[in-house]
Structures are given as structure tokens and as C-alpha cells.
Amino acid sequence: MVTSELRLEEAVVVSQEEVCQDTYLLWLSCPPLAKGAAPGRFVMLLCGEGFDPLLPRPMSYHRFRQVGGETQWAILYDVRGRGTRWLSQRRPGDHIWAFGPLGRGFAPERGATNLLLIAGGLGIAPIIALADAALAQGRTVTLLYGAKTASKLLPPSYFPTDLEIVFATEDGSHGHHGLVTDLVPSFLPWAHQAFVCGPTGMYRELANVLRGVSSTAKVQVLMEEHMACGTGICYGCTTFTRKGPRLVCRDGPCFALEDLY
């Protein structure tokens, strides 16, 4: 039985701005894709007209806001190739075809009042959605946020004021000089749960760091893999977990770190 129809919807560009070097914030109006949206879930965006580029790009929900009774949503993305370059050229009023929401997002437990969020680079995109939601639920949230260099960090004004933020840069141009995972041992014992998004190398490093930390906090990470469909039909985004092969798009993208590394 058809319970909710999945179809291409027309999203209207509300605004587009470059928020740090090569990173764009795109606000969209598309109520059907706001319904069921949650931190860690994603949408597929068609990044071009015609059949080239062919495949939609998966993008995490980055932020939500209420405007005149409507929930608008945003994505945050880097310009990396043809698709994202096309996306960065859309202007207010332009239309973008999209479908979703897809995947299984972050799952903060009811009793987890202290949340540690860890973001590396563009991994900040879904982490902010989670921070906004967790703060609205009255949880206490600390964010460890790392990037290669200061120009790739979002400015502090971008974040809610109730959020504690600790910055790290690999070149030392802002905050802790080193990897964001270096900061984890000092903060994890306080946390009831931790949520992570960044490159896979960061997850591997985090798993190493965690072996030396005494904490019962469950760690959830958001996986990324090349996808064709986003809906569980192409089997392109398989990741090999301790529990067997899993589809990032359908079984994830949120996974328990302990199942991966």
C-alpha cells in the first residue's frame, strides 16, 4: 500500500550566500520535503537541467526555520564539481527539483541531556541541524568543530548562543592547533551521547582516540558514500559494517561508530 508518495518536488530558492570560502548556504521553500525532515536525514537534489549531470546529489538538512506558517529548510555545501557549481549559480526564485526526505537520521535518546557534537569540515552541515533541535528540547550541547584552516570555519555568529563551541584547525590558524578528535578525551566523559559528522578518516581516528577514553556515551556517526539513487534500490553506497554490508542511504546514513570501526 502506498503510504507516502515519493516524487520529484519543485523547491524554490529563497536565498543563496557564500558563508565561508567555497561554502554556500542555500535556503529553500518546499513544504513537502520539510515534512518528515530531521537532523541527519537528507534530500536528493537534481543539479542541472537535462540528463547531464545525470544523478541527483545527496544533501543533508542543515537548518530549519518557520516563515509565515511554512517550514523552510537549508543545505550547506561546498562547490566541488559540475553539480555543485550549477547549484551555486541558482538565484532567489529559481526552481530546483528534489526528492526526500531520505535515510535514518541521528537518534538522540530521551534521557540524554548532555550531547557532544563533533564536526569536521563540511560535516558541520547536519550537526547544526541537530544542535538547533537539541537546544530547543532543552538539552545541553557542546560542539567540537574542526577544519583545515580558519577560512573554512563558519563564523561564531552563525551558531546559536546557547551552544558551547570549541574550535580546532589543522594549521593552528584558529582555536586548538591539531585535529578536532584531539579534543574528544576532555569532553566525552561529560556526555551522555555523541554525534559526529566528518570525513571517514576522522571516524577512524576517533575510534582510535576512544579506545583510551572511559565513557559509556554511545557515539553515532553520519556516513557518506557516493550514491546513485538515495532510496535503497541501486546498491551503490554499500558500506561494510561489523554487522554485514549495509546501505548508507537506507540503513543509514546514521550508524553506531562501534559497528563501523
Place this chain on the structure above:
Amino acid sequence: MNIAVEIGGRGKRGLLLSNPVMVASGCFGNGIEFRRLFDIDRLGAIVSKGITLRPRQGNPQPRLVETPAGLINSIGLQNIGVGRVIKELAPIWATWRVPVVANIAGESVEEYASLAAQLDGTPGVSALELNISCPNVENGLEFACHPPLAAEVTAAVRRCTALPVIVKLSPVAPNLVAVAQAVVEAGADALTIANTYPALAIDIWSARPVPSFGGGLSGPAIKPLTLRLVSEVAREQLGVPIIGCGGISTWQDAVEYLMAGASAVQVGTITFRNPRAPLEVLEGLESFLQQQGIEDLSQIVGAALGS
């Protein structure tokens, strides 16, 4: 307007499609994924993901590379194996109105025969599609390129099942017409033309091929190539229906394939871009036929082949 398509028949159990729009193997999961997302019962048929004798985890990453209007994939037949398909999936398929064609892939004649024997009589399985043309497993193309081998595997399957047998051919067989003739003589009830084209991309920053051992190219880029193959085989009038499969992305593409001699079509890669694409192809085809005053689908099948 009659748009039903019959496959098989010939005195055995046939497969009647309510319309000519099917979904291609590997491009629709096992149907279960989309069951709640749109009305899949409207499709002509669903072809399952490739089923093997034993479970397979499939190939390592990277599995996908986007190319101009195309996609190279190297999934490697990730699937749960025929035993679990029969236990877990077929009972669900059996409750659907849309017929499900089980796509099977073996490494030997014996494996194909065993797969066919196990699936024969399984409620929920309406036909078999023999994948003798997967480029992403070792020797996957062996059977598809040699007419005697293709005939041998078809005959072995034929002996093990009363289900309609569809053979999915490779677009890179050196002599596709000879392969088609051989499998029809060996008892094939229909031909799917064709599978993906073996292809490769290079990651210039690491100087490595992607996928690591190449993969199969699909999508709009291959449509003109496969369309020609369909017309070549259709001209031979082998007496079995041809199912066109290659880059069909719009209803116009489907009409082209039908006019080139296909009796039905499979929609594949475009579903990754638009989940409703198979239904949109069907809807567009229906209104085209209506507009043109065509009463029976068979009137346009092969219309572009001439005398």
C-alpha cells in the same frame, strides 16, 4: 486501447504484462523498497535484483562513477542468495498484482540450472530472466559472447522450469544476432536487449581506474547504441518478443524502442534520478498512443523497421 504484452505462452505457462513498461534488474531493488512510495502495481513487471546461488557481499567501493549522461556501476551482484529470496521475498511478491521476474546469475551451467529449479514453482516468481551478461563479476560475459555456451545455459534452465525464460543479452557480444538465434533455438521465450556496456573512468588525481576493475555503463548515453541492437535483432524475426533495455529515460525513448521492434521496455538508471520515472514513461506512452489513435500496442512494434 490494448497495451498488454504476452511473453512466453507457446503452449507453456505465459506471462501477461498489463502494459509494456517494466523496470530493469538492479534499478529497482526488489520492489519492496518502493512499495510504499508509489503504486508499483501499475507497472508491467518488476525485474528483481540479480540473484545468485549463494549470498554475495558485492564489490568494494568505489562502485559508482557518473559520466556524461551516464553511470558506470560495479556493484558485483550484492544479494542475499536464492534461499533467502525464496523464503523472505517471494512470499511478499506473491501478494502483489504486478508480476515479478527473478533475474538469476550463475557462474556455471549447473548453477543456472539449480537457480531455475529452486525458483520453479515458487509462488511470487512469474518468470526468469537469465543474466548472462553481467560485466562486474569474473567471467560474467563468457556466456553472452559465445552462441553455443549461451544456448547450453538456456537449454539447461529450460529443462528445469516451466516458467517463461527471458535471456538478457550483452551489447558487446561480437555477433549478437547469432547469440539471439542460439538462445531462441534453445528454448528462450523472450530476449532482453541489452545489459550495460563494459566501461571505465580514470581518477586523474590518483592515476587509478574507477571503479577499480571498470564497470558497466548505463543511462541516457547508451540509448542510441542499444536501440540499434534491438532493431538488428528484430529484423531477424526470431519469433519471440524483444524487451528493450538501455538508457530509456522518457516516454519518447520507449516509443523509439517499440518502433525499433521491442515489444516491451525496461526502465533502469533514470529511476535513480526520478523515482517515478517508470510510471511517467508509462503515462506518456499511454497518452501518445491515445493521441495517435492507436488501438493496439502491436501496431507500433517494429513500425520503423520497414518491410
